[in-house]
Amino acid sequence: MKLFKQVFCLLFITLLVASCANTSRTKGKVYKINKQVTVPNETVVAIYLPKQISEMEFWVNAANSWHKPGSAIKDAVSTAFGQYFKQVVFFDKKSDIKPGLFIDLDPDWDFKSGNILMDIEYKIFDGSGKEITKGKVEGKSGMNFTNSDAAYYNSAYQGLQLLAVRILNNNLPSPEKFPANLSMNQFDLNHLVNIEKPISSGTGFFLNQSGEVITANHVVDDCFIIKVKQDGFLEPATISHSSNLLDIATLKTNAKTDNYLKLRDTDELELGEKITTVSYPLKGLLESSPNMTFGNLTSKKALTGSLGLYQFSAPIQPGSSGGAIVSDNSELIGVVTSTLNITNLAKKGIIPQNVNFALDVKYLRKFLDKNEVGYQTATEFEAGKSSQTALSTAVQIACYQ
């Protein structure tokens, strides 16, 4: 009986501790720091974390809870580095703060046997933008699915604390050794992204001779760097105006062009009218070629509750968003925004075909007028040239983080 009580108590305490361990944030380990380096260190550190990571959150049905790895990792970065460096800032490409060290982080994680396995690739640049070193750190934590914050935080914190200590011990930073020469808004952003591999791509088209490009907002709103491919060359681009509600954006480029689309001069759309669209499917950027498809304006309305959209039948695929809908008379009459998600319908045995949606040119016109973006209206019809017009004005958009 006495043995039973002892075993029971031991089991109770073990289970209690185990169930608590993965729901609270770690305070980390105590590392030895080289005596030659001052802690907290005076070197200003700027840390870049891709937006798709830092803002990541998703609902887990099985756990009935929100998982927010983004905010957990951000907190881990702040705490891990904040205990060793006096000033730690997140990279802001508009900021004029001059750091002594730039750190590019690329976290990735996997779930295995109830644990989160986090690995963080990093690159470190000095205050002039020269790469000093690169490598990888890892972390691991048990996962409590109903209270996941601690797991994401702890697994990131382990690796990040080790990285901070590694920088201190290996590089012996100081403001004198790493002078702050470049502000964040002067730093070459191409160093912070994988320029060979965009995280996503889409389609756009030239709107005017100044080289302004129209595309879907969701193609570019999360991009750290945007590039437009024209004549085989990549041109940098920036968002000049955007509407989340309409899912539309204009990009400014340095390109000058005589090939641009003109808007239909009325708001009238004819049911059944023939349309052409050109898009760039989601492939490696250097190997891509445009896809041209044909179809009809199949309905002047889209899904229930949609705003400003109509339905068309020209086949599209991932990467087509932002492409122009060109009439048979070579007028711009819409912008490709989305396609019907058939997953749920397929479960019911319904597989609709070519149900795609575009923003009506009427609302594009209002958007351009509101933002004072220059465009032309088609006054002369170029029948039979819609394919050529659509092709010559289309560009591929590459998004980098």
Next chain:
Amino acid sequence: MKMIVNLLILLGLSIPAYAEADKPFPEIRYISNLDDEASFDVLKEHKAFDNLSKDLPGCPISLVVSFETMSTAGGAAASFTSIMLSAGTLGVVPVVSNNDVVIKYKLRVHGNLITEYSYVNNFTDAQFLYAIEHGLSKEAKVWAGSTVENFLADFSKDEKVKTLLEEYDYYFAEAADKS
């Protein structure tokens, strides 16, 4: 003088935090893991949400209302202890749990978060081992429904919501009036 001050205080307390909107908001798609009685039905009682619906598959504006339960530090330990006691007494002693219930309201446009609000309350429940019900207790559901008033007050003075509604009116008010 004291009476005048007290009267003014009483008047101030009686003014509601949320003033009913003159016109309803545009169509908003409602998504939630809460029972209708605890959320959707309560929202629909307000004119502002006349156009709130679960059946708007194409609507770019969505209101996501979710509940989560989070165990508190002491609550987890107490819960485990009571489970052991309950098991030891073959279910005679009820299982006691203490959790924070978090209700979140997230307004999204094309999946992008525009604004969000969170309301938290703490609940202690006692259930028999053989009759444990999952989900929110009756008391928690009543409280969840009461958060609608707080949400409406926060929502109505949120600048981001005002900006969104102004943009909606610029593009679509004319079409909405015609329909």
